[in-house]
Amino acid sequence: MKTEKEFHDFLENGDKYYIPNLTIDCAIFGYHGKELKILLAKWRGLDGWGLPGGFIKKKETLSNAATRILKEKTSLDKLYLKQFHVFGDSEFRRKEKEGLSFSPGNNRYLLPKNSWLHERTISIGYYALVEYSQVNLMTDYFIEELVWQDINQVPKLLFDHNEMLSYALRNMRINLYHIPIGYNLLPNKFTLPEIQSLYETILDKKLDRRNFSKKLLKLELIKDTKEVKKIGQHRSPKLYQFDMKKYNEALKNGIVLAI
Amino acid sequence: MKTEKEFHDFLENGDKYYIPNLTIDCAIFGYHGKELKILLAKWRGLDGWGLPGGFIKKKETLSNAATRILKEKTSLDKLYLKQFHVFGDSEFRRKEKEGLSFSPGNNRYLLPKNSWLHERTISIGYYALVEYSQVNLMTDYFIEELVWQDINQVPKLLFDHNEMLSYALRNMRINLYHIPIGYNLLPNKFTLPEIQSLYETILDKKLDRRNFSKKLLKLELIKDTKEVKKIGQHRSPKLYQFDMKKYNEALKNGIVLAI
DNA sequence: GCAAAAGTGTTGCACCTACACCCATGG
DNA sequence: CCATGGGTGTAGGTGCAACACTTTTGC
Incomplete structure (x- = not known):
């Protein structure tokens, strides 16, 4: 209009x-x-x-x-x-x-x-x-x-x-617990702390770093790119990427994510 | 019309x-x-x-x-x-x-x-x-x-x-896993085998009698009426009734039923 | 070497599954 | 007393929550 x-x-x-x-x-x-x-x-x-x-x-x-x-x-x-x-x-x-x-x-x-x-x-x-x-x-x-x-x-x-x-x-x-998110919300390559922060923001609660990474990685929706992100004066986190084949399957079939 | x-x-x-x-x-x-x-x-x-x-x-x-x-x-x-x-x-x-x-x-x-x-x-x-x-x-x-x-x-x-x-x-x-059912589907008083059969029919799978009763009773949505139902040549099963107060709360707030 | 953030492993506990025996009833 | 279905307890496994120490980085 x-x-x-x-x-x-x-x-x-x-x-x-x-x-x-x-x-x-x-x-x-x-x-x-x-x-x-x-x-x-x-x-x-x-x-x-x-x-x-x-x-x-x-x-x-x-x-x-x-x-x-x-x-x-x-x-x-x-x-x-x-x-x-x-x-x-x-x-x-x-x-x-x-x-x-x-x-x-x-x-x-x-x-x-x-x-x-x-x-x-x-x-x-x-x-x-x-x-x-x-x-x-x-x-x-x-x-x-x-x-x-x-x-x-x-x-x-x-x-x-x-x-x-x-x-x-x-x-x-x-x-959020049944459908993968992130592909439209994160850069192509992202770190675990970044995607965790996304979930924490949306759910409005703190999540345990160790448990979050275990659960998310078990879904196999994201894969290690073997690269790291320079974030200055701290240890460089690894960069991950969505596995689009598995991501799209998950969109169709649903997931179970108990975070 | x-x-x-x-x-x-x-x-x-x-x-x-x-x-x-x-x-x-x-x-x-x-x-x-x-x-x-x-x-x-x-x-x-x-x-x-x-x-x-x-x-x-x-x-x-x-x-x-x-x-x-x-x-x-x-x-x-x-x-x-x-x-x-x-x-x-x-x-x-x-x-x-x-x-x-x-x-x-x-x-x-x-x-x-x-x-x-x-x-x-x-x-x-x-x-x-x-x-x-x-x-x-x-x-x-x-x-x-x-x-x-x-x-x-x-x-x-x-x-x-x-x-x-x-x-x-x-x-x-x-x-079914998040909202109580049964009030509109069962007689006012019903037995555990009856409500289990309802769930089995809807989900189209067999459920373990012992586990089902433990899970359902833990929700505290139904209560023992201290009556039994005569079913002929077998042990008489107990009759239960929905606790409407808790049932209505569960309708509003949802339940978690992992059967 | 220190401050800040990332990465990772273990243990206890709760809950779930699987399973078997006894009880009540009517014929 | 037997056939049938109802009622219940327990042991083992899984998976989750809780938790702390080590590593990397730049200054």
Whole structure:
């Protein structure tokens, strides 16, 4: 949604291109340094923050829609995306909206009473994990601003988005024990302390170095590159790499990781 | 959908009462004796079997819609229902349908080309577990017949319903280890061999009697009623009962059951 | 040589699996 | 008293958590 023309066409005729009543919202978790962040979007005209989201095109698959929405905001296109819940029960999701307005380029635009955008929406929640320094945040006619917010300092969000976020977080953490992560979050070659720190950040707890390395190596998803990383005035840690064949098998078949 | 009037009103004006493009399909698993069955529905006019399903009313919550659909077919209203996946990616779910017809009371009724029912539908999958001898199967203008089919003898189903069923089954089995079951599946008072048989049937594997009882009792979800059940020419097994307080807590907080 | 981080091995304990004997019941 | 299914205890193994010392590096 780049131009004003596109924007008005969407407001007036969006229901010809998109499925009304049904949206996708994405909890995009970003890992960087040793922090877990969530990507929040500020809509023009709505005074507050929420998760980025969008509508599904009439003939688009759900996974393509979710990928497209993510790409529009972050310009990433290879990432791990997972459906985690459908939201249609809260007060907000049962009733039609009214008096929605948008302020593209600071021209306030009040939606007509019978606008398709006033209809009730049921939302499919997806979550993603990305390395946030690789992300190129992109605003548009709807999104005034995008920020990475520390997961522990999320303000009150619009609609039912706090509930969505908490579902996403819980789901993502449970999934961590059954699905390998890291390929989209770490450099190509990484050290054991780096990947351990990733897990510690996401799970928000300290892990034992010795036990972590035993458990992770037993899965055989990563292999020693025989190189080390120079980190200055300390012993140089070994560099590891994902074994993509085994990693992809693990993505498909699941893992059991008891950390 | 009981009368012909209602039926025609639904075909012509359904999109005024229901959200188009979005449906709910239910994989209703039935336990009885020592067998796991799935409830299949035969639609009038569509030549084949599928999972029971329906549309969501404009102002209805998703859980109410799923419960309503289940009640319409089984007349049960207290049961365990769980959302497990949204289906919108398969070939069938991406394109609009055409030439749908129904045969209520054997009067063939061909839908007009622009009928709202020809639109693409995205479907939210729910699964339920019920004790099938308590179920009162109810057909209507759409459903010509409902049958319980052994889980190992499911034929090729309509649309993507085989895929749905296999997702549902996998999800339900995984959930078994994290959520207590049995309250809707067993008599009020039941014996250890009975509940063990339930687990064995659902998981499709034999479990060790001694270990099973130790693990289950440790959860403290069931309590000894100090009664026994007369089963004829054998030792009388003790009768147990769910401790509803703990059972409901376990439903909310989850359990860890390593059987 | 010292400060900081990486690497690694062992032991105890809890839990799980595997397994066998006795008990109750009705015919 | 016998056939059948119910009830229970124990020994052995596995795997996890807890824990400390040695190595590497740059200054």
